[in-house]
Amino acid sequence: MNIIVIIFLVLGLIFFTGGSVGIIRFPDFYSRLHPAGKLDTTGLLMTMLAAALYTIQDFSTESLLTGLKIMLIVVFVFITGPTATHAIVDAGIRAGLRPWTKKEKAD
Amino acid sequence: MDNLFLYFGIFLSLIMGLSLYRALFGPTVLDRMVGVNAIGSKTTALLVVIGLLYHRVNMFVDIALAYAMLNFIAVLASSRYFQKKKNLHEEIGRK
Amino acid sequence: MGSSALKHNSPKSPRQTRSIAPFLLTFFILFGIWLLLSGRFDGLHISLGVISCLIVAFLSSDLLFTSSETKGMTVTWLRFLRYIPWLLHQVFLANIHVLYLTFHPRMMDLIDPEIIRFRSKLKSNISLLTFANSITLTPGTITVYVSVYGDFQVHAIDKPSGRPLPGEMEERVGRIFSE
Incomplete structure (x- = not known):
């Protein structure tokens, strides 16, 4: 069981690292949202799965409730994550920022 | 297992430092907002891991849930506020 | 949205x-x-x-629950539950793609951001909302704008991410809400 927990933790760490590196490396604001919004969500899913598995290990009513609460965080983030991403994109479009494209770089 | 969670938390904090670069030096206001949002979602994971470290998950998971909600509401409110500002556009032009 | x-x-x-x-x-x-x-x-x-x-x-x-008709609701919820594993699978595949892009040394040559416009066949509000959230949840694509008539603007990070739209996901969402 511990091995599964460790695997999920390392996977979550890889996704979180990818999100942070992507925020620094990508060229403009719109493409930075891709790693920021979604790699972080998946990293959170992996880490929370590991935490819930580790909590449920010594089985009791209280640990079961805590594991369910941890999964409630995941459900909440999966519902609100796209909405937050869309709110930021909408603010950028209304402020009039142009997306970065390949052709503009060639000019 | 406790050591593993400790190293996980330390590494997560270092990664949050990477996101802090974008929040401090982002060329536009919206870039800073993306950085702050990324830090917030990592903090949610870090809170649960801290709870596992101190063997008090049942308390820390409530804090993490409240933090996730606060992060979401902060992003919504700040994006609604900044979309009326015209100087977002100028900041790009000045660069 | x-x-x-x-x-x-x-x-x-x-x-x-x-x-x-x-x-x-x-x-x-x-x-x-x-x-x-x-x-x-x-x-x-x-x-x-x-x-x-x-x-x-x-x-x-x-x-x-904005719609007042409730007779087909349980069937809709069951079909929605069956949709979630497929969506998670797609999200996982696309995540690995974006992860590969992020750590690639010549990332600037690989990415090609563009805005895709298309018109969806879906009609009702709840199916449009589900479809738009599913697009945003899949990495590589972000829904920029949705109108009530189903006009979509999607920001895709490179060509392979944007190619399968609207495609299979739209059909599956349409099948959930029986349109």
Whole structure:
């Protein structure tokens, strides 16, 4: 069981690292949202799965409730994550920022 | 297992430092907002891991849930506020 | 994207045609969350939960379920539950793609951001909302704008991410809400 927990933790760490590196490396604001919004969500899913598995290990009513609460965080983030991403994109479009494209770089 | 969670938390904090670069030096206001949002979602994971470290998950998971909600509401409110500002556009032009 | 679209043409529901089913469903969802968050099962806490959930469900049941027809609702929910594993699988595949892009040394040559415009066949608000959220949840694509008539603008990070749109995902979402 511990091995599964460790695997999920390392996977979550890889996704979180990818999100942070992507925020620094990508060229403009719109493409930075891709790693920021979604790699972080998946990293959170992996880490929370590991935490819930580790909590449920010594089985009791209280640990079961805590594991369910941890999964409630995941459900909440999966519902609100796209909405937050869309709110930021909408603010950028209304402020009039142009997306970065390949052709503009060639000019 | 406790050591593993400790190293996980330390590494997560270092990664949050990477996101802090974008929040401090982002060329536009919206870039800073993306950085702050990324830090917030990592903090949610870090809170649960801290709870596992101190063997008090049942308390820390409530804090993490409240933090996730606060992060979401902060992003919504700040994006609604900044979309009326015209100087977002100028900041790009000045660069 | 959801709230403005929902507000725009929500069906006119006068007081007398409001049925009891949305109220009960809202109450049970709220009470489940109450039990999960409180974690105490003695009489005082449960009765407090029942009272507050009744008040909130009475005030806001028409916010959560806007359509007044409720006969096909359980079938829709079951089909929605069957949709989630497929969506998670797609999200995982696309995540690995974006992860590969992020750590690639010559990333600037690989990415090619563009805005794709297409018109969806979906009609009802809830299916448009589900489809737009699914697009945003899949890495590599972000929904920029949705109109009530189903015009989509999607920001895709490179060509392979944007190619399968609208495609299979639209058909599956349409099958959930039986359109």
